[in-house]
Amino acid sequence: MDSAIGNSVRIRDVVQDDLPHMYQMQLDPESNRLAATIPLSAEAFDSRWADNLRNPSITAKAILLDSVLAGNVVCFQRDGQTNVGYWIGREHRGKGIATQALRLLVLEVAIRPLYAYVATSNSASLRVLQKCGFVIERVQLSPGTDRYLECEETVLVLLE
Secondary structure (H helix, E strand, O other): OEEEEOOOEEEEEOOHHHHHHHHHHOOOHHHHHHHOEOOOOHHHHHHHHHHHHHOOOOEEEEEEEOOEEEEEEEEEEEOOEEEEEEEEOHHHOOOOHHHHHHHHHHHHOOOOOEEEEEEOOOHHHHHHHHHOOOEEEEEEEEOOOOOEOOEEEEEEEEOO
């Protein structure tokens, strides 16, 4: 399925050909600093996305700005909750692309509530979620893992 807002931002299903560019995007040190994440190795990235693309409970969308892959937005289950997440390439940040893509995803995914976990220091991502109707539920300390740095994170929820 292909969805669009305005003339330039649209989302479509992630396809295999998107993965090399998405892998390179997730290596960006500044993006990882903002998201409090640790980039995946090529092997871990390929394995994770192979699983994502096989799993019918995951909605994985490529974000296109005109015809350029600008990032991805996903909806997935974790710990009994339905979560959303997104990744925007550094060169595309600050243009409203994440907000538009998340709005499209929220229109497509009927499940509520939806949750998002964001490093509290990532004010731009907090703004994106709030513009899309998410409200802060709580702030908590998130322990470090092999993928995430220990940080204070804000948990947001979309009820309607």
